[in-house]
Amino acid sequence: MGILIENLMLFLQAIGGFINPWALFHMAWSTLLGIVIGALPGLTATMGVALITTLTYKLQPDLAILVLMCVYVGAIYGGSRTAILLNIPGTPANAATTLDGFPLAKQGLAGRAMGVATSGSVMGSIIGMFFLATLAPLLGNYALKFQSYEFFWLAIFGIVISGHLTSLEDPIKGWIAGFLGLMTAMVGQEGIHAYERFTYGTTELMGGFALIPAMVGAFGLAEVLTVMRNPPAEIAQNPQDSVIPRLADILKYKRTIIRSGLIGTVIGIIPGVGEDIGAWVSYAAARRKSKEAEKFGKGSVEGLMAAETGNNAVVSGAIIPVLTLAIPGSAPAAVLLAAMFIHGIRPGPMIMVESPLFVYQVVAMVFFATIAILIYGIALTKPLLKVLAIPRTRLMPVVFVLCVIGSYAITSRVFDIWVMLGFGLFGYILREMKYPMAPLVLGIILGDLLDKNLRRGLVLTDGDITPFFTRPICIVLWMVTFISILMTIEPVRHALQRLFKKNLPRRA
Amino acid sequence: MKKADYLTGLALILLSVYVLVESWRMPRLQELHVNPFSVPGIVPAFLAVVLMIFGLILVVRSVRAGGHHLSLSREGIRKTLADPGNRRLLLTAVLTFVYAAVLVGHTPYTLVTGLFIFVFVAVFEWRRDMSRREMGRMGLAAAVLAIVFAAAVSYTFERLFLVTLP
Structure with missing residues (x-):
């Protein structure tokens, strides 16, 4: 009970810290910018957070992270506008929103659909925020028990699960992307003997590939190329009905909201599995449990609510491993993690010992961003439609200029512009061949963790690999990893299905 | 896609071989008496082996689907x-x-x-x-x-x- 009150006091202290004109001003512009970024097709949440990171160098650390959190939450919400009005997900997170959002708009209920999306996003954020506040401190304390063996498996587990879930049709492509990311992280000075790997005397490569330029390339330039290749989108239609969220919707679909919020949070916690998967899984679960399943895909309010609750709950969920393990739960969270390091914040297992207030500051940031999306969701529908009408031929050169200067500005090296270009082209080709980007980014981040902890673990045991397989947390991690891999092998899956089918009736 | 997979598989195998050779050539630092399990080449080599397996799977799978019949007209x-x-x-x-x-x-x-x-x-x-x-x-x-x-x-x-x- 004492701890609960102590945590509540920290949360209130964090809230109080942000109630000043300067912080509120940053909150207002960054959430609005996030919504605009999310709404514009071709500008994703990851790209938005990466580009805005370059604009926050000079801000104080807590204000910089506040701005990035607001952009993140705003972008995931903003994408729903485009999904409903144009049938194009503003960000990949809103792909499931199009299924019922657009049919509702076609029935003349665009305003109502946007109201439902606002309710869903707000409720998803609140549920996610609750778990961020309660689970992050618990996981933080638990993570203190992790040693090299656990961190090694955590890295492999993250890559395998993220690769599997982001490439369900062909998991091997997800794993290839993840291991290519890990391999990319091998370039540069390694962390134990300071030997320079794969640098060939290039001083610029000594520190390895910087994450922000790589992500700006993979999510910025690659997106610019994709958008310019695709045919242009149609201009949005003005909604005629009210966009104000209804309390009755929230009460009627409270089960769906809670379920989707929980699913979103769990998906968020899983490393490298982001908002898009959270929305799809929430949507599928809602359809399975719904009494009106036949309406799904034809303009179901419940389906729309599930998708939008799911994706916004992922945001807070994805922050939990960032804070407690320094492992991103999603691609935008990976940028946030990099931004935290840039600003001198050290997320990881020690965070609850070193700076517990920061965890609650992040919760407070989600809280304020949620209030902001609610206000903007009600007030700013028509001006946003004007933004949607900006032609891509004018937007994309501007975005690319920001990609270039953003990559350069961190360390003032022209080399980072080349890194951005290289990863942009590489990312585009991979994307065209249906390789997901999230495991690649996760691999770049986890490479160092895997490298140090595999070698440390082997040194500690003098080459004996038994502890990697026998420690309790390791057992869970490697078993889930191996089952995930085995389930993709056709004969194994069939054998397991046969086994279950044979056993289940007997049990019944 | 099968042709792209075939070429990607080959590229992965080549990359893995290159990384394996480079990892083998990395110093073992015996003169510093470091633990042989902490040498710099061990993790890149491990990753190269995994990527090679993936590359082989891609090649075998695409060859079965006829992806190795490449043509450029x-x-x-x-x-x-x-x-x-x-x-x-x-x-x-x-x-x-x-x-x-x-x-x-x-x-x-x-x-x-x-x-x-x-x-x-x-x-x-x-x-x-x-x-x-x-x-x-x-x-x-x-x-x-x-x-x-x-x-x-x-x-x-x-x-x-x-x-x-x-």
Whole structure:
């Protein structure tokens, strides 16, 4: 009970810290910018957070992270506008929103659909925020028990699960992307003997590939190329009905909201599995449990609510491993993690010992961003439609200029512009061949963790690999990893299905 | 996709072999009496083995599907280049790479940024059937966007963030 009150006091202290004109001003512009970024097709949440990171160098650390959190939450919400009005997900997170959002708009209920999306996003954020506040401190304390063996498996587990879930049709492509990311992280000075790997005397490569330029390339330039290749989108239609969220919707679909919020949070916690998967899984679960399943895909309010609750709950969920393990739960969270390091914040297992207030500051940031999306969701529908009408031929050169200067500005090296270009082209080709980007980014981040902890673990045991397989947390991690891999092998899956089918009736 | 998978598989195998050779050649640091399990080459080699397995799976799978029958015909290339989407893609790639890899860093940043935005808008918005008036309007819009944005970015990064422009 004492701890609960102590945590509540920290949360209130964090809230109080942000109630000043300067912080509120940053909150207002960054959430609005996030919504605009999310709404514009071709500008994703990851790209938005990466580009805005370059604009926050000079801000104080807590204000910089506040701005990035607001952009993140705003972008995931903003994408729903485009999904409903144009049938194009503003960000990949809103792909499931199009299924019922657009049919509702076609029935003349665009305003109502946007109201439902606002309710869903707000409720998803609140549920996610609750778990961020309660689970992050618990996981933080638990993570203190992790040693090299656990961190090694955590890295492999993250890559395998993220690769599997982001490439369900062909998991091997997800794993290839993840291991290519890990391999990319091998370039540069390694962390134990300071030997320079794969640098060939290039001083610029000594520190390895910087994450922000790589992500700006993979999510910025690659997106610019994709958008310019695709045919242009149609201009949005003005909604005629009210966009104000209804309390009755929230009460009627409270089960769906809670379920989707929980699913979103769990998906968020899983490393490298982001908002898009959270929305799809929430949507599928809602359809399975719904009494009106036949309406799904034809303009179901419940389906729309599930998708939008799911994706916004992922945001807070994805922050939990960032804070407690320094492992991103999603691609935008990976940028946030990099931004935290840039600003001198050290997320990881020690965070609850070193700076517990920061965890609650992040919760407070989600809280304020949620209030902001609610206000903007009600007030700013028509001006946003004007933004949607900006032609891509004018937007994309501007975005690319920001990609270039953003990559350069961190360390003032022209080399980072080349890194951005290289990863942009590489990312585009991979994307065209249906390789997901999230495991690649996760691999770049986890490479160092895997490298140090595999070698440390082997040194500690003098080459004996038994502890990697026998420690309790390791057992869970490697078993889930191996089952995930085995389930993709056709004969194994069939054998397991046969086994279950044979056993289940007997049990019944 | 099966042809792309076949080539990707081969590329992965080549990459893995290269990384394995490089990992083997990395120093073992015996003279420093370091633990042999902490040598720098061990993790890249482990990753290379995993990637090689994935590469082999891709190759075997695509060969079974007939993806190894590669052909490059003049007709195929012409068709690819005639596709409007591919043309836009190629044009975007050329413009962005010339701007970022060739011009930035060697020419005044503000000027070349403005020029890039202007040329990008003009190239993609230009149509054969445009009247002079439409062209003038488009040119003016491109110029205004170019000047305002190039100046704003330069000012923000140079004066506010104190970054020396490339």
